[in-house]
Amino acid sequence: MDKIRRNERMSAMMKILSDSPNHLFTLSYFCELFSTAKSTMSEDIDLLREVVESFGLGEIRTITGAAGGVLYRAKTKPENAYDYIASLCEQLSGTDRILPGGFLYLSDILSHPVITRKMGEILATEYNDLHPDFVLTMETKGIPVALTTASALGVPLVIARHSSKVYEGSAVNINYVSGSSGSIQTMSLSRRAVQEGQNCLIVDDFLKGGGTAKGMEDLMREFNVGVVGKAFVMETASPVHKRISDEKSLMVLDISHLDDDTEAACVTPAPWLKK
Amino acid sequence: MDKIRRNERMSAMMKILSDSPNHLFTLSYFCELFSTAKSTMSEDIDLLREVVESFGLGEIRTITGAAGGVLYRAKTKPENAYDYIASLCEQLSGTDRILPGGFLYLSDILSHPVITRKMGEILATEYNDLHPDFVLTMETKGIPVALTTASALGVPLVIARHSSKVYEGSAVNINYVSGSSGSIQTMSLSRRAVQEGQNCLIVDDFLKGGGTAKGMEDLMREFNVGVVGKAFVMETASPVHKRISDEKSLMVLDISHLDDDTEAACVTPAPWLKK
Numbered sequence: 001m002d003k004i005r006r007n008e009r010m011s012a013m014m015k016i017l018s019d020s021p022n023h024l025f026t027l028s029y030f031c032e033l034f035s036t037a038k039s040t041m042s043e044d045i046d047l048l049r050e051v052v053e054s055f056g057l058g059e060i061r062t063i064t065g066a067a068g069g070v071l072y073r074a075k076t077k078p079e080n081a082y083d084y085i086a087s088l089c090e091q092l093s094g095t096d097r098i099l100p101g102g103f104l105y106l107s108d109i110l111s112h113p114v115i116t117r118k119m120g121e122i123l124a125t126e127y128n129d130l131h132p133d134f135v136l137t138m139e140t141k142g143i144p145v146a147l148t149t150a151s152a153l154g155v156p157l158v159i160a161r162h163s164s165k166v167y168e169g170s171a172v173n174i175n176y177v178s179g180s181s182g183s184i185q186t187m188s189l190s191r192r193a194v195q196e197g198q199n200c201l202i203v204d205d206f207l208k209g210g211g212t213a214k215g216m217e218d219l220m221r222e223f224n225v226g227v228v229g230k231a232f233v234m235e236t237a238s239p240v241h242k243r244i245s246d247e248k249s250l251m252v253l254d255i256s257h258l259d260d261d262t263e264a265a266c267v268t269p270a271p272w273l274k275k
Numbered sequence: 276m277d278k279i280r281r282n283e284r285m286s287a288m289m290k291i292l293s294d295s296p297n298h299l300f301t302l303s304y305f306c307e308l309f310s311t312a313k314s315t316m317s318e319d320i321d322l323l324r325e326v327v328e329s330f331g332l333g334e335i336r337t338i339t340g341a342a343g344g345v346l347y348r349a350k351t352k353p354e355n356a357y358d359y360i361a362s363l364c365e366q367l368s369g370t371d372r373i374l375p376g377g378f379l380y381l382s383d384i385l386s387h388p389v390i391t392r393k394m395g396e397i398l399a400t401e402y403n404d405l406h407p408d409f410v411l412t413m414e415t416k417g418i419p420v421a422l423t424t425a426s427a428l429g430v431p432l433v434i435a436r437h438s439s440k441v442y443e444g445s446a447v448n449i450n451y452v453s454g455s456s457g458s459i460q461t462m463s464l465s466r467r468a469v470q471e472g473q474n475c476l477i478v479d480d481f482l483k484g485g486g487t488a489k490g491m492e493d494l495m496r497e498f499n500v501g502v503v504g505k506a507f508v509m510e511t512a513s514p515v516h517k518r519i520s521d522e523k524s525l526m527v528l529d530i531s532h533l534d535d536d537t538e539a540a541c542v543t544p545a546p547w548l549k550k
Binding site for chain 2: 007113116141144155161
């Protein structure tokens with residue numbers, strides 16, 4: 001094989017690293033792949049770190065020592081995160097999205113691969129340092145953004161269901177009170193889906209009363225699993241007091257003015273996102 | 276700003292292009308981003324095409340002419356696709372995955388970000404040339420792999436539900452016969468989710484009798500949407516005759532021997548995957 005040039009090594013490494021966020025690759029792995037000396041690889045990695053930083057493409061970290069290597073982390077700069085969410089809010093504030101009953105049509109946004117990937121990267125940036133072992137969501141609408149968040153964190157996704165299924169094996173079921181309707185609902189998770197002592201990040205599409213989110217917290221308690229964070233695509237301005245706290249939502253929906261003539265929802269970036 | 280070097284341009288371009296499969300970037304976009312002449316950019320792109328090809332990382336295509344540019348396509352080499360699925364089959368053939376009733380525990384595989392990304396890339400490689408406008412799946416378990424397939428194809432994901440929801444707006448509901456149980460079920464899709472004249476790729480996790488898949492075909496007929504393909508993570512060897520045809524599954528599950536002593540499922544790569 002011809003000698004592999006630096007630009008070739010760096011391009012291939014960029015793709016391989018960023019395809020597996022938080023996965024530690026040994027230097028030897030790349031040395032073998034490119035038939036290159038460790039000193040040369042280290043230089044490549046230093047250069048790649050600068051590229052990734054200067055173009056806002058994430059973060060390259062090197063870990064020294066015997067168990068060391070190199071890894072890619074998803075990282076969205078705060079101003080880019082704000083701008084992206086602000087443009088999304090604008091898109092969602094059109095009158096064409098309000099459905100009968102004051103609901104906001106969100107399904108296309110919530111399952112769009114590019115939009116959910118960006119949202120997942122923003123959430124991963126926020127929760128990376130808390131090292132969740134997996135992402136938990138409740139079926140159905142939050143699954144795409146929960147998957148992209150898990151993907152950007154480099155951890156598995158676990159999906160709770162409304163009822164236990166034969167193909168999930170033995171399951172733990174809990175009942176919870178829906179925050180908005182006050183009705184009793186069931187949430188189910190396979191016993192083998194998670195392990196005692198793990199930590200999870202809860203990700204879902206929508207937070208109103210907080211009943212479902214509270215249910216997910218309770219479910220994790222049954223499994224002796226810690227909850228390091230709760231993230232949502234959107235939360236409603238009202239009710240102000242939810243059944244959970246310390247959540248981070250990307251957008252805030254205010255429909256309190258929808259009774260009068262203005263027939264567009266007011267969607268704004270959440271306060272924790274900084275301009 | 277300092278002059279941006281070729282290795283920096285190529286690394287950044289690799290990430291930007293591969294983050295948006297099938298999205299056409301103009302040469303001018305990269306010329307501006309890197310403050311570089313078009314001739315230099317063309318050379319960069321030619322080099323990048325070779326790297327991506329030689330390391331099996333996908334495909335870089337250039338489109339010439341006024342509306343031209345450069346794009347990245349997900350592309351898994353046939354032998355790599357086979358090997359990946361074969362190793363997955365091995366993992367699934369353990370006795371520890373058989374649940375009471377002869378069901379196979381698959382939930383962890385079906386929602387794992389890395390595994391579903393690989394599966395999505397293999398399916399996208401297969402259906403790229405048929406240019407679906409979107410991917411359609413039926414909630415719940417197929418959503419992750421449908422999302423990664425849509426992501427690799429660079430198209431939206433559309434999710435059909437078991438019943439219509441207030442936050443989906445007006446919807447089209449159809450009834451269908453579940454292939455395995457013979458019971459009548461409902462499938463619902465928001466009117467605004469798709470447009471007449473589009474083409475879709477159906478992606479789901481599991482194909483047994485084919486009732487749900489047939490239901491999705493019928494649903495698309497109601498919307499005057501064409502179906503260019505039907506892809507599944509796994510299909511059962513029995514029944515041989517499904518309610519649909521021309522499907523492509525990644526794996527075939529045979530549990531016909533599960534009555535006797537051997538308590539492991541037989542999972543094999545589908546015949547269309549070539550060694």
